[in-house]
Amino acid sequence: MNNFIYSINVTMPIFLVMVIGWMLKQRGMLDEHFVSVTNKFNFQVTLPFMVFRDLSAVDIKAVFDFKYVMFCALVTTVCFFVIWGGAKLLLKDQTMTGAFVQASFRSSAAVMGLAFIENIYGSSAMGPLMIIGAVPLYNIFSVIVLTFEAQPDDADAKRDMSRLKQAGINILKNPIIISIVLGMIAAYFQIDFPTIVDNTVGYIAKTATPLALIGMGAGFEGRKALAKIKPTIAASLIKLVVQPLVFVPLAVALGFTGEKLIGILVMLAAPATPSCYIMAKSMKNDGVLTASIVVLTTLLAAFTLTGWIFVLKCLQLIG
Numbered sequence: 001m002n003n004f005i006y007s008i009n010v011t012m013p014i015f016l017v018m019v020i021g022w023m024l025k026q027r028g029m030l031d032e033h034f035v036s037v038t039n040k041f042n043f044q045v046t047l048p049f050m051v052f053r054d055l056s057a058v059d060i061k062a063v064f065d066f067k068y069v070m071f072c073a074l075v076t077t078v079c080f081f082v083i084w085g086g087a088k089l090l091l092k093d094q095t096m097t098g099a100f101v102q103a104s105f106r107s108s109a110a111v112m113g114l115a116f117i118e119n120i121y122g123s124s125a126m127g128p129l130m131i132i133g134a135v136p137l138y139n140i141f142s143v144i145v146l147t148f149e150a151q152p153d154d155a156d157a158k159r160d161m162s163r164l165k166q167a168g169i170n171i172l173k174n175p176i177i178i179s180i181v182l183g184m185i186a187a188y189f190q191i192d193f194p195t196i197v198d199n200t201v202g203y204i205a206k207t208a209t210p211l212a213l214i215g216m217g218a219g220f221e222g223r224k225a226l227a228k229i230k231p232t233i234a235a236s237l238i239k240l241v242v243q244p245l246v247f248v249p250l251a252v253a254l255g256f257t258g259e260k261l262i263g264i265l266v267m268l269a270a271p272a273t274p275s276c277y278i279m280a281k282s283m284k285n286d287g288v289l290t291a292s293i294v295v296l297t298t299l300l301a302a303f304t305l306t307g308w309i310f311v312l313k314c315l316q317l318i319g
Contacts, residue, residue, distance in 0.1 A: 002177070014274075015298050017210060021217025030218045038215035043278045046208035048179035053205040054131065055183030059190065065129055068260055072133030072267055075247050079105045080141045083238060096231055098149030099286035103293035104235040105243075106138045108273035109266060130263035136180045142168045142276070143177070146283040170283070176275070193304075205239075212274040216291050225292040232292040235272075239297050240304040244269040248308070257317050265308055271297035 023032045084101045091097055109131055147167040171177055186193075193201075225232070244265060251264045272294045280290040312318045 005172070010304070014209075014213060015295065017213040018217035018220065018295060021214035022220050022222075023217075024214075025218040030214075032219075035215050037218040038211055039219070039278050039281050042208060042212050042215065042275075043282050044175050046204055046211055047275050047278070048175040049201055050205035050208040051135070051176055052179040052183040052186070053201050055180060056186035056193075058129075058132070058183070058187045060132070060187045061190075063129060066261075067254075068256070069129055069133040071251065071254065071256070072264065073137055074132050074143070075250075075264075076105070076134045076137045077270070079243055079247075080145075083244075084145055091231065093231075094149075095151055096228070096286050096289050097292040098146045098283075099280045099293075100231055101145045101149070101233055102142045102285075103272040103276045103290050103297075104238045104281060106142060106273060106276055107134075107239070107267055107270040109134055109138075109270055130267050132184065133269050136177065138273075139174060139176045139180065140171055141166060142279055143174050144281075146279060146285050150284040164296045183309070206210075208272065212278060216274055216277045216294065219277070219287060220291045220295070221288050224288045225295075228286075228289045228292060231289060232296055235289075236296045236300060239272055239293070240269050240300055244308055248312075252317060259318075261312065261317055262309075265312070266305070269301070269305055270300040271310055 021030065025035075065170075080101070083104045084097075087097045087100050087104075088094070093101060144167045147170050148163050185191075247268055248261070248265060251261060256264060274294055277287060277290045277294055279285075281287040309318070
């Protein structure tokens with residue numbers, strides 16, 4: 001019951017902040033220009049600062065576990081390509097593909113995942129390692145699928161530059177990926193920044209999640225979302241049920257238990273991250289579908305994550 005109450009306390013405020021953003025838009029306080037500017041600001045500034053802050057604080061040399069990091073990376077890779085292949089075969093409206101794939105495989109591991117792990121085990125060592133194994137690939141794979149499945153305004157763009165080359169450029173230019181590289185360098189060399197730098201980075205990083213949620217709520221289009229309810233439900237089931245059902249037993253078979261297993265669970269079964277919406281909108285993909293998946297997975301995760309943890313405790317796989 002305590003885990004259920006905690007999960008509700010984690011997920012419901014996220015949902016309610018999105019609701020506030022939607023209500024402010026209905027009252028005319030926020031408009032489309034605000035949504036556009038907020039999404040761009042989050043993508044280029046606040047989210048990179050947050051990722052850098054979280055990674056740079058990890059003592060990689062002290063806690064690094066190659067087997068664990070590689071498992072997280074390989075599972076993320078398999079999920080991405082299987083979901084992309086399935087979407088190409090089964091989605092009737094192929095304009096949804098990029099948004100569907102990204103929101104189906106990409107979890108809110110850095111934001112909600114770490115909070116959930118630390119609630120159970122206190123200070124987390126395996127949570128940051130899971131982030132190292134999964135989050136860089138989340139962003140690289142997201143850039144790839146959103147580039148290949150984008151709906152560009154200018155048809156000549158496809159003729160002037162191959163999609164593969166464009167994906168490579170987008171990866172190199174992606175602010176979040178740049179922040180991941182810089183954060184891992186800072187963590188590896190244990191760079192001790194002056195207090196003024198730490199505080200500045202921290203202040204900007206703290207604005208990332210609330211701004212993303214307000215912008216997503218303000219940009220949420222309920223009627224359009226209802227028209228896409230089937231792919232929304234399908235993506236939510238993949239995110240919250242299918243992925244952990246397939247890969248958590250594999251993790252157990254490989255000997256992962258306790259904090260490591262919880263890290264893998266939240267990597268697989270945490271709700272879709274709000275940054276999915278920001279990247280989808282920024283890269284000319286389906287923002288309506290992405291927002292719908294984020295909203296539904298956020299609502300359902302309180303119940304599904306609690307259920308998974310209950311099962312693992314009953315099997316004495318976690319403490």
